Amino acid sequence: xxRKAETQTIVRKxxxxxxxxxxxxxxxxxxxxxxxxxxxxxxYPYGYKVRNLVYGILRSLMDKxxxxxxxxxxxxxxxxxxxxEHIKGFEDEVFWVTKGGSTELDIPLALRPTSETAIYPVFxxxxxxxxxxxxxxxxxxxxxxxxxxxxxPLIRLREITSFKExxxxxxxxxxxxxxxxxxxxxYKSFFDQLAVPYxxxxxxxxxxxxxxxxxxxFDTLMPDGRTMQIGTIHLxxxxxxxxxxxxxxxxxxxxxFVNQTCYGISERCVAxxxxxxxxxxxxxxxxxxxxxxxxxxxxxxxxxxxISNNGVESVSVEKACVAVYxxxxxxxxxxxxxxxxDRPGAKxxxxxxxxVPLRIEIGxxxxxxxNCEFVxxxxxxxxxxxxxxxxxxxxxxxxxIQGDIHExxxxxxxxxxxxxxxxxxxxxEELRRKAEHGIVSLFLCDRERCGQELxxxxxxxxxxxxxxxxxxxxxxxxxGECMICSRKAKRVYVARAY
Amino acid sequence: xxRKAETQTIVRKxxxxxxxxxxxxxxxxxxxxxxxxxxxxxxYPYGYKVRNLVYGILRSLMDKxxxxxxxxxxxxxxxxxxxxEHIKGFEDEVFWVTKGGSTELDIPLALRPTSETAIYPVFxxxxxxxxxxxxxxxxxxxxxxxxxxxxxPLIRLREITSFKExxxxxxxxxxxxxxxxxxxxxYKSFFDQLAVPYxxxxxxxxxxxxxxxxxxxFDTLMPDGRTMQIGTIHLxxxxxxxxxxxxxxxxxxxxxFVNQTCYGISERCVAxxxxxxxxxxxxxxxxxxxxxxxxxxxxxxxxxxxISNNGVESVSVEKACVAVYxxxxxxxxxxxxxxxxDRPGAKxxxxxxxxVPLRIEIGxxxxxxxNCEFVxxxxxxxxxxxxxxxxxxxxxxxxxIQGDIHExxxxxxxxxxxxxxxxxxxxxEELRRKAEHGIVSLFLCDRERCGQELxxxxxxxxxxxxxxxxxxxxxxxxxGECMICSRKAKRVYVARAY
Numbered sequence: 001x002x003r004k005a006e007t008q009t010i011v012r013k014x015x016x017x018x019x020x021x022x023x024x025x026x027x028x029x030x031x032x033x034x035x036x037x038x039x040x041x042x043x044y045p046y047g048y049k050v051r052n053l054v055y056g057i058l059r060s061l062m063d064k065x066x067x068x069x070x071x072x073x074x075x076x077x078x079x080x081x082x083x084x085e086h087i088k089g090f091e092d093e094v095f096w097v098t099k100g101g102s103t104e105l106d107i108p109l110a111l112r113p114t115s116e117t118a119i120y121p122v123f124x125x126x127x128x129x130x131x132x133x134x135x136x137x138x139x140x141x142x143x144x145x146x147x148x149x150x151x152x153p154l155i156r157l158r159e160i161t162s163f164k165e166x167x168x169x170x171x172x173x174x175x176x177x178x179x180x181x182x183x184x185x186x187y188k189s190f191f192d193q194l195a196v197p198y199x200x201x202x203x204x205x206x207x208x209x210x211x212x213x214x215x216x217x218f219d220t221l222m223p224d225g226r227t228m229q230i231g232t233i234h235l236x237x238x239x240x241x242x243x244x245x246x247x248x249x250x251x252x253x254x255x256x257f258v259n260q261t262c263y264g265i266s267e268r269c270v271a272x273x274x275x276x277x278x279x280x281x282x283x284x285x286x287x288x289x290x291x292x293x294x295x296x297x298x299x300x301x302x303x304x305x306x307i308s309n310n311g312v313e314s315v316s317v318e319k320a321c322v323a324v325y326x327x328x329x330x331x332x333x334x335x336x337x338x339x340x341x342d343r344p345g346a347k348x349x350x351x352x353x354x355x356v357p358l359r360i361e362i363g364x365x366x367x368x369x370x371n372c373e374f375v376x377x378x379x380x381x382x383x384x385x386x387x388x389x390x391x392x393x394x395x396x397x398x399x400x401i402q403g404d405i406h407e408x409x410x411x412x413x414x415x416x417x418x419x420x421x422x423x424x425x426x427x428x429e430e431l432r433r434k435a436e437h438g439i440v441s442l443f444l445c446d447r448e449r450c451g452q453e454l455x456x457x458x459x460x461x462x463x464x465x466x467x468x469x470x471x472x473x474x475x476x477x478x479x480g481e482c483m484i485c486s487r488k489a490k491r492v493y494v495a496r497a498y
Numbered sequence: 499x500x501r502k503a504e505t506q507t508i509v510r511k512x513x514x515x516x517x518x519x520x521x522x523x524x525x526x527x528x529x530x531x532x533x534x535x536x537x538x539x540x541x542y543p544y545g546y547k548v549r550n551l552v553y554g555i556l557r558s559l560m561d562k563x564x565x566x567x568x569x570x571x572x573x574x575x576x577x578x579x580x581x582x583e584h585i586k587g588f589e590d591e592v593f594w595v596t597k598g599g600s601t602e603l604d605i606p607l608a609l610r611p612t613s614e615t616a617i618y619p620v621f622x623x624x625x626x627x628x629x630x631x632x633x634x635x636x637x638x639x640x641x642x643x644x645x646x647x648x649x650x651p652l653i654r655l656r657e658i659t660s661f662k663e664x665x666x667x668x669x670x671x672x673x674x675x676x677x678x679x680x681x682x683x684x685y686k687s688f689f690d691q692l693a694v695p696y697x698x699x700x701x702x703x704x705x706x707x708x709x710x711x712x713x714x715x716f717d718t719l720m721p722d723g724r725t726m727q728i729g730t731i732h733l734x735x736x737x738x739x740x741x742x743x744x745x746x747x748x749x750x751x752x753x754x755f756v757n758q759t760c761y762g763i764s765e766r767c768v769a770x771x772x773x774x775x776x777x778x779x780x781x782x783x784x785x786x787x788x789x790x791x792x793x794x795x796x797x798x799x800x801x802x803x804x805i806s807n808n809g810v811e812s813v814s815v816e817k818a819c820v821a822v823y824x825x826x827x828x829x830x831x832x833x834x835x836x837x838x839x840d841r842p843g844a845k846x847x848x849x850x851x852x853x854v855p856l857r858i859e860i861g862x863x864x865x866x867x868x869n870c871e872f873v874x875x876x877x878x879x880x881x882x883x884x885x886x887x888x889x890x891x892x893x894x895x896x897x898x899i900q901g902d903i904h905e906x907x908x909x910x911x912x913x914x915x916x917x918x919x920x921x922x923x924x925x926x927e928e929l930r931r932k933a934e935h936g937i938v939s940l941f942l943c944d945r946e947r948c949g950q951e952l953x954x955x956x957x958x959x960x961x962x963x964x965x966x967x968x969x970x971x972x973x974x975x976x977x978g979e980c981m982i983c984s985r986k987a988k989r990v991y992v993a994r995a996y
Contacts, residue, residue: 034623035616037572037607042620045565045635052566067543068550072657073640074535092599097609099594100644109535111595118533122540125532137543142571142640146598159570 012280017224021275022153028283028354030274031153039151039158046354047270049291051162054270055140057193057288058164061186066136066166071118073142074109080117083243089210090114093145095158111144116211116262119167120244127258129249130171134179138166154271155228155498162267169246169258176235176259180216183233183263184467187218190265191230195286195406196220196272197413198230199439201464201493206448209262213237219463219497220272221413225437227463227495230272233263276409277378283355284378286405287398294328294335294394295351296321299344299363313364320362324372324390331391333398352377357401358394378405417441417493420483428457435460435496443480443489450484454494461497465490510778515722519773520651526781526852528772529651537649537656544852545768547789549660552768553638555691555786556662559684564634564664569616571640572607578615581741587708588612591643593656609642614709614760617665618742625756627747628669632677636664652769653726653996660765667744667756674733674757678714681731681761682965685716688763689728693784693904694718694770695911696728697937699962699991704946707760711735717961717995718770719911723935725961725993728770731761774907775876781853782876784903785896792826792833792892793849794819797842797861811862818860822870822888829889831896850875855899856892876903915939915991918981926955933958933994941978941987948982952992959995963988 010027013020025031030047043051062068074097081087090113097109112118119137127135143163147156166183170176184200191198198218208215209232218231240246241257250256277284287293298321300314321337328335336356338347344361351359359375366372372390374383378401385393416438420426426434434440435458444454444462451462482489508525511518523529528545541549560566572595579585593609596602610616617635625633641661645654664681668674682698689696696716706713710732717725739745739755748754775782785791796819798812819835826833834854836845842859849857857873864870870888872881876899883891914936918924924932932938933956942952942960949960980987 032620032623035570035620036574036577037570040570040572042570043568045567048566048568051568068546069543070541070546070549070659072533072535072538072540072659074538074657076534079534094599095595095607096597097593098596099606101590101592101646103644108597109593122530122533125530146601148599159572161568161570 010280013223013278017222017275020278020280024274024278024282024353025153030270030283033153037158039147039156041153041157043161046291050273050285050289051267051270053289053291054194054273055162055164058190058265058269059140061190062138062164062166065182066138066168068139069137070139070141071112071115071122073112075112075115075118077108077110079121080110082117083211083240085239086116086211093147095144095146112141113143113145114163114264115139115141115143115165116167116240120240120246120260123167123169123258124244124246127169127246127248130251133169133171133248133258134175135169136166136179137168138164140164154267154274157267160266162270163264164266165262165264167260167262169241169260171248171250171256171258173237173259176237176261179261180233180235180263183261184216187231187233187263187265191218191220191269191272192406193286193288194269194273195288195402195409196230196269196276197406197410199227199413199417199463199493200467202467203232203464204448204451204462204492205446206451207462207464209234211236211239213239216467217463219439219493219495220276221416221438221495222272222275222498225416225435225496226498227439227461228268228272228275228498230268231263231265234261236260236262276412277405278355281349282353284405285355285357287357287402290355290357291334292336292351292354292356293333293398294358294360295347295356296324296335296337296360296362297344297347297351298337298339299361299366313367316367317362317364320367320372320387324360324362324387327391328394331395333391333394358397360390360394376401378408432458435494439463439493439495441466441491441493442483444492444494445482445485445487445489447485450482453484458494459496460494463493463495463497465492508778511721511776515720515773518776518778522772522776522780522851523651528768528781531651535656537645537654539651539655541659544789548771548783548787549765549768551787551789552692552771553660553662556688556763556767557638559688560636560662560664563680564636564666566637567635568637568639569610569613569620571610573610573613573616575606575608577619578608580615581709581738583737584614584709591645593642593644610639611641611643612661612762613637613639613641613663614665614738618738618744618758621665621667621756622742622744625667625744625746628749631667631669631746631756632673633667634664634677635666636662638662652765652772655765658764660768661762662764663760663762665758665760667739667758669746669748669754669756671735671757674735674759677759678731678733678761681759682714685729685731685761685763689716689718689767689770690904691784691786692767692771693786693900693907694728694767694774695904695908697725697911697915697961697991698965700965701730701962702946702949702960702990703944704949705960705962707732709734709737711737714965715961717937717991717993718774719914719936719993720770720773720996723914723994724996725937725959726766726770726773726996728766729761729763732759734758734760774910775903776853779847780851782903783853783855785855785900788853788855789832790834790849790852790854791831791896792856792858793845793854794822794833794835794858794860795842795845795849796835796837797859797864811865814865815860815862818865818870818885822858822860822885825889826892829893831889831892856895858888858892874899876906930956933992937961937991937993939964939989939991940981942990942992943980943983943985943987945983948980951982956992957994958992961991961993961995963990 010023011019029044032042095111143160203215212234216233219227238257247255298317325337361373371384418434420442508521509517527542530540588611595607641658701713714731716729736755745753796815859871869882916932918940
């Protein structure tokens with residue numbers, strides 16, 4: 001009975017992305033949305049394994065130049081309120097703890113919406129001398145936002161369960177700016193390993209992180225044509241250092257304010273992997289983050305189905321499956337033999353839904369020719385592979401899948417960036433239609449009024465000026481006329497954003 | 499300047515354990531206690547590395563038969579209040595979120611003090627059939643207690659940052675009891691790997707987990723003669739299943755309540771490692787959880803000190819150090835070369851404080867004889883080791899340290915368990931004195947009144963009846979007279995407890 005419900009086809013991704021996304025989270029057992037508090041969800045074991053692999057990659061990148069720490073969740077109201085710009089950006093979204101047992105607390109405690117105001121008072125005591133700099137730390141923690149908008153699993157949450165936030169302090173502004181560049185490179189490497197493509201922009205003044213001098217953001221394009229911010233990097237300069245009095249003694253013995261940066265990534269990184277690569281059969285996981293990279297399915301008649309069964313054959317098939325499993329396991333590949341009683345079709349369905357990149361089928365006929373069959377999750381291609389070559393062929397195939405889904409995703413992104421040429425300007429109505437499917441590049445001046453008007457007219461958000469991702473882009477310094485006021489302007493990306 | 503302050507001797511552990519403990523946390527950079535909220539602290543990078551190694555061992559044990567999940571922090575008041583026994587145990591200790599932004603919440607949200615009431619409503623929807631059982635999950639999360647007592651880093655906290663809680667559901671009570679035994683075995687293996695000795699007892703009725711049928715606890719003996727509870731395992735039976743209506747369909751198609759267990763370990767496991775093994779020079783970390791297992795110190799004249807220096811010699815010493823490092827690293831041993839400008843003495847001090855189990859010194863004279871010197875952290879013994887044997891000798895030595903500190907800790911524990919013999923009863927006053935230094939084993943009946951009276955008279959807590967840890971103990975079924983009422987009684991452990 002259960003099986004039947006599970007194998008019902010789901011809504012097609014391109015017809016209704018939102019419904020498809022919810023269905024996939026449920027059927028692939030990523031998140032359970034049935035928790036009785038708005039905007040908070042339960043990670044299933046399978047989802048949490050994906051989460052751990054994704055954050056494992058992030059940790060290994062961070063650990064090269066950062067140290068992991070852990071700061072408290074609770075921030076006293078007076079500390080949170082110290083940085084005026086900062087609190088303005090968060091005050092409507094803070095959850096407040098006001099009682100302990102039946103006692104009213106003297107000072108309400110905020111659940112961290114982000115940790116600047118928890119960490120920087122401690123930076124003040126950690127940093128004494130230029131020898132303590134640079135200081136580069138990060139933590140992976142739960143953070144909280146009292147979201148009044150429509151919440152959505154992994155994307156818009158009241159409890160962000162897995163916020164990786166980095167905080168750095170430097171002697172000079174140049175060092176801090178250098179750190180911003182390093183963080184951009186680190187995030188590029190991270191999303192590249194997830195096969196998630198992105199555009200990188202410098203957010204307009206009116207949309208930067210509260211308290212920052214400027215903010216750089218990674219956005220990816222979701223299948224419904226909206227962009228989703230998946231990472232941000234902020235140059236804080238001296239603003240927080242002045243608020244929290246974070247000074248160091250330089251080589252000449254005089255006191256200087258530190259220069260700071262911070263940068264964060266939430267579980268939206270997991271959402272982007274699911275949304276971008278998945279298809280109408282379920283998840284398609286990049287091998288880098290697949291809890292099972294290879295599922296091995298013995299093709300034998302089911303005992304349960306009651307069909308007469310060549311016992312000798314099925315024993316040797318199962319032996320061959322275990323032998324392949326052992327070889328793969330030995331080679332550090334995450335493999336699994338599905339020797340359950342289900343029919344092969346039910347097994348295919350199950351592991352396709354869970355996004356396992358590669359299936360290996362072994363049946364009696366394969367064994368006779370010392371072969372097995374590979375079936376790729378991403379493109380369903382079948383190939384015969386000699387059993388003696390399984391390990392190198394699996395490695396090659398997984399690399400191929402990783403590369404191919406990345407390329408396909410990049411192509412989709414770039415095919416949906418529409419460039420409004422200066423000489424051949426699109427009309428507003430045309431731009432609005434384009435913006436329904438992707439990102440539009442157009443000329444806009446820096447003034448907030450023009451930005452706001454354009455956002456209203458097109459129903460978009462201004463992402464900002466592109467930050468060079470590839471060498472070629474660095475040269476795009478073209479100028480044109482602002483779409484609104486016709487003054488000189490640079491190109492910006494705009495899109496409907498999550 | 500800084501150096502001088504750092505090398506000041508600290509209070510001796512046996513003179514004032516409490517002060518020694520605080521000093522060690524600070525100097526070895528485990529926790530920073532200067533966060534402006536009572537009972538919550540900041541994990542330094544070094545402390546967090548130790549924490550991650552400790553929890554890595556726990557995770558690898560758990561992962562064999564449990565799946566990791568993640569449930570929300572916030573529990574709606576009505577859910578938390580459902581289990582009456584349970585909430586009675588926690589209601590004075592719950593932090594309440596009552597506001598989001600400036601909006602009063604309709605239903606106050608509790609910060610989980612533990613997650614039964616968050617998880618079991620979801621178990622209700624996860625569990626349908628006997629095929630879904632056993633269900634065994636765990637999570638490692640922050641939990642909160644509004645402690646009004648004196649708080650203490652890693653030991654009594656308002657934010658427990660690293661609570662590992664497991665929750666299981668079974669078809670029968672026998673299966674659940676079997677799981678309790680498995681959990682005991684798992685925790686034994688965990689604490690054995692930390693070289694932390696323990697007694698295991700079944701808590702008296704009046705001190706069991708709220709909502710449980712019975713509770714089994716691991717306690718270790720701290721250097722001040724008090725016991726600290728470091729792990730608990732609860733048989734919940736059907737109580738929560740009835741409250742949260744968690745049923746499964748058995749093989750005959752009829753609905754049955756599940757039988758449950760839960761068991762937890764907090765960062766007290768890290769506290770116990772620090773408290774039990776450390777000495778007057780700092781931490782002594784078991785090699786299993788030492789972020790640096792071997793520190794390599796080149797013995798060369800410091801350039802900074804301005805002493806004339808044989809450049810050729812120091813270059814070859816540093817080369818030899820790096821070669822040893824490479825070999826150890828290759829062999830999977832966590833090693834570090836301290837080639838800072840500090841004098842060797844300052845380096846010794848630093849790495850002793852941080853508890854690095856083994857130091858290798860290499861100087862020009864050692865090189866001439868193709869040797870190096872090993873210095874063990876635990877017993878300060880020096881040995882000469884041929885450079886060609888470094889890897890096997892390091893492995894042997896680390897194993898030796900691990901075993902020796904475990905043995906020493908077990909001896910200390912057992913030397914401080916005082917058995918009150920039936921035929922040769924100690925007087926109350928003598929027992930009270932014994933209980934100031936350790937655990938007392940005495941006869942006590944099951945009645946709460948007797949337990950309370952004994953606790954009052956001796957200033958102790960009743961830990962409970964010993965649960966067999968080693969085969970030999972299983973046979974201790976001796977009976978005697980209750981210390982208070984003289985009725986027939988079994989042996990229990992009592993001690994002053996944290």
